Structure formats: structure tokens, C-alpha cells
Amino acid sequence: QHGCAFRLNFAEVYWNSRLEAEHRRLVDCFRPQDEIWDLFAGIGPFAVPAARNAGCRVYANDLNPRSVHYLEENARANRA
Numbered sequence: 001q002h003g004c005a006f007r008l009n010f011a012e013v014y015w016n017s018r019l020e021a022e023h024r025r026l027v028d029c030f031r032p033q034d035e036i037w038d039l040f041a042g043i044g045p046f047a048v049p050a051a052r053n054a055g056c057r058v059y060a061n062d063l064n065p066r067s068v069h070y071l072e073e074n075a076r077a078n079r080a
Helices: 017-027 047-053 065-077
Strands: 035-038 057-060
Touching: 017 035, 017 047, 035 047, 047 065
Parallel strands: 035 057
Antiparallel strands: none
8 A cells, every 4th residue: 555565464453455545645645744643553554654655753553462563563664
């Protein structure tokens, strides 16, 4: 999504690819000086492109510890 690659285990985390268009629409509106808070970030399909492509500061978290694991891994892998 958005030129980013995501790693996940479907048995451990939730993934909804139907939100890709909405994520893209929002990320395209962000500017480098924006600060984004993603409180239900999952593995990062919104937070990672926002940090990488828009260059804004992103704070992201999720209740599922496995999602946070993949979020951190995906952020590193995509240089976000």
C-alpha cells in the first residue's frame, strides 16, 4: 500500500485492505509539519505511509501487542 511493504501474520493481527483508498486520500492531505495520532494503528497501513510519504510526525499504537510488533517492524522496513 502506498509504495510500502507490510509484514504480518493473519492469525495474530487484523488487516483490512478495503481502507487503502481512504488511507491514501488522507495521507495525500498531510504536510511535513503535521502531527498525526493513530490510536488503532494495527500493523501500520496508515501510520507508516503518513510518516514515510508525507514526512510528518506520527504517533501510533494498538491494543494488540502483536500488532505493535509488526507496526514497529514495518516502520523500520519502510524507513518511516
